[in-house]
Amino acid sequence: MQATVTVTPAALPEVLLNVALVRPVFLWGAPGIGKSSLVRAFAESLGLECVTLLGTQLAPEDLIGVPQIVGDRSRFAPPESIARDEPYCLFLDELNASSAEVQKAFYSLILDRRIGTYELPKGSVVIGAGNRATDNALARPMPSALVNRMIHLHLRASVDDWLVWASANGVHRWVVDHLVQRPDHLWSPPPKTEEPFSTPRGWHMLSDALHAYGEAVDGDTLAVLAHGILSPVHASAFRAYVKTVRHAFDLDAVLKGEVAWPRDPQDRDLLFFLSEAFRARLAKDLPASKKHASPALQRLAFRAKALLIELAEISLECAQLVIATDDNGVPVLPSWFLIEVGRDLPRLAAARA
Template sequence: MPSGNLGAVQAPLTVTPAQLPNVLLHVAVVRPVFLWGAPGIGKSSLVQSFAESLGLHCVTLLGTQLAPEDLIGVPQIVGDRSRFAPPETIARDEPYCLFLDELNASSPEVQKAFYSLILDRRIGTYELPVGSVVIGAGNRATDNALARPMASALVNRMIHIHLRASATDWLKWAADHGIHQWVVDYLVQRPDHLWSPPPKTEEPFSTPRGWHMLSDAIWSYGESIDDETLSILAFGTLTAAHASAFRAYVKTVRHAYDLDAVLKGDASWPRGPGDRDLLYFLSETFRARLIKGLPTSKDNASPVGRQLAFRAKALLIELAEISLECAQLVIATDDDGAPVLPSWFLVEISRDLPRLATARI
């Protein structure tokens, strides 16, 4: 890559959506800010909310839909001279928030046209009113999104903030914005499914925006929505794995079939051929429960922790009889090959369930 251009700026430190307003309040009012983040995590809506909190109108310009003349304007003859008149959208009398969305996806010519707005807060003879703020935003090239390298001169004109998705923040927001209860309750159990890295192929992937769209579609159909339609919607907005798990979760809600009932012995693992996705979902939930509930050390285990371990071994035996794959999922290592369950529990599994331990992935 030429030395004059920079790709996606690296992010040693990031902020959550809940932290962002305070950062912008102190930074954006004195210097232009560029907000980096993956697609669908709420950059645009957060900037608009920030502008509203300051009582400023938010003017959004999409870099991918602009030509240089859309910013510079067209020449007009004034007296015996010509001057460029910027568009009415930009040339306002009152202070406002200028949001340059998809800035790093715009052409190099458009990026150059932004220079004076970002650095000098002016374009042609028009100067942004005192009290205006300038915020840019864009996706990262690593997210397989449209992103062009920004010239180092443009990068150096802004303070760069990196936004990450936060399930805690999003769930707080969802509670006040009419997100469907199925979506909220599912993500309470599986906050790691709120966002997934964009794939290299053209297929849906999970983002806060995607979950919001799924919620809107479910509300449109109503809770009488059939399983097939729910599946179409889920697989159209989320990753395949998350869509399958969400579909299974809704089955548990509709049939009052949850992990607590299995742990208590009030229900058994589902065995029907049509319940494969349900069994997989319960297995993942069981794994998450063990990660959270099993003590690190057996010697310091509470009675509750010991009871969970005892019950877990019995349930793993039953689960392995139905599906060895699902049982393996419960005790599987992480992506780096490191165990996620306590070593003492895995030792007991190796002793009491040798067939499962041998096959453990």
């Protein structure tokens, strides 16, 4: 199922509070963006126990139970994990990864909140979750009858929401500070091959590993950790960021002229990181129209042109990276700034020579 309208993690609890109490909800989203933890937190906020069933580990009898003889008749006895006396949150994780038979077994539970003669206690909540087929995750087509029994919400990763959560939950400062500078690194699309990719869950895992090793972790170990959890591009960028922390390189210091671009060939990864951070800073701070640029931002634009010349002397590739278009060929930096770069760089380069 493709997303048309999405919700952020911060907005999800209020939506669930209004709809999950009256109708079953299915939460779609990419792997690792926090679906399960958000559902558990929601259940906790209502004072409900969260009972999780994994669709990939279920057989139909795990839901409908097994027959037993009562008097002269048989009836199905639902499993103890479901048949409870007090209201609770039933979380059907990986529901769309379960077999067709298991999905059929969910029909009455989701629509009628009933299994055989057992009915969920009043006040109980039913929430399902799963990945999309486009995520290269295990996902089976969901029958239209099951689709029509639930309200469908599409969750998207939000760096602002995640950073608020991370700051309140002890996530390692290197991870937080890096994602403040490179919010686009929080998540990357799942690759078609078997290799790590970046997710909020992955960054949390990296944080736990860094806390375990301590900040004295050596460069080789840091490389093993980062490349074992994140996408290759994001792992390299994070290693370069850590190098800036350890060697007192900082983009603000470069902009102020307190330090120069790193020139050592061994610091080429650091130079790429600073170039990407420089590009992101300009894209964030420079307005779309020059007439809206304050004197301070006009000074930033002039300083940026001088820094581009210095950067090109060290690495033309890095200088081109700063002013390059995105993957769709759309300029990242404002057009007025790019025009000034093309007009002024030859003059500034001549003056520098």
